[in-house]
Amino acid sequence: MTQRDAPFPPDTAVTAASAGHSPGEQRALLRACRAVLAPLARLAVGHGLTFSAVTEVLKQGFVQAARAAHPGAAAHRAVSRISTTTGLNRREVTRLMQRADGDVPVAPSPATQAFTRWLTDPAFRGADGAPMALRVQGPAPSFESLANSITRDVHPRTLLEELSRLGLARADTEGSVRLLHNAFVPRADRERMLAFLGANVGDHLAAAVSNVLDDGRRHFEQALFADELSAESMAQAKVLITEQWQGLLHTLAPALQALIDADKAAGRPADQRLRIGLFAFTEAMHPAEAMAPPSPTQSPSKES
Structure with a gap:
């Protein structure tokens, strides 16, 4: 079964204001948070990063988001507003606001x-x-x-x-x-992989969140979903994906360079950035969802 996955078509776009934060939407939001945070938890556990270090980063993110949500708040009222918005107490908000550089001291495990x-x-x-x-x-x-x-x-x-x-x-x-090692220093390639992870996934998630909070039209975000594939078909699909990416890369890279050159020639302010990506995720289906191969004596269209 194959289907296209468009988060919010223009005619059915849902915004936070129009939805009114119904109980159903809140439950859907928590399910979305769980789906996003579970891989992050796996990444942290895999690299020995403790819950307290990740929690500190999450708290800072909440405070930054709340400050952006109250841009006109007077300095003496900002702490109260942020505390009300985030659920963090005033002392914690004050501490986090004073950490202007956003750096998080990592307590060694x-x-x-x-x-x-x-x-x-x-x-x-x-x-x-x-x-x-x-x-x-x-x-x-x-x-x-x-x-x-x-x-x-x-x-x-x-x-x-x-x-x-x-x-x-x-x-x-x-x-x-x-x-087994004489230094606790990540390999250079691992550091680059983590940097790419943060940049690529961060921008993708930022695009999806902006679409949900706005009208669903600001950022392009589409997906194609397919299941009921065999391991042999999956191997062929991976080849197709690689070919499609190469085609996309060879088409877009020259086109984007031409736009950059045109901006320079016209003297236009070059203050915008763009990230375009293609990703594929594969895993085995749940046993209850997977289709067993047909019996040699039966037609594939019949049930065994």
């Missing part, structure tokens, strides 16, 4: 603290200065003593499992554990 101490504390380094392989349990120097020097709220075994999950340490079959 217990795993990060254990990794850093293992690298830097002479008690856990050998004569050559390299981090020692540690016994999992026992008196210092051991991983148990290292973990307990960081926190008593997390069991040493749990902390070791987290370091292993993050690919920073590995236990052997002889009851020892050793570090």
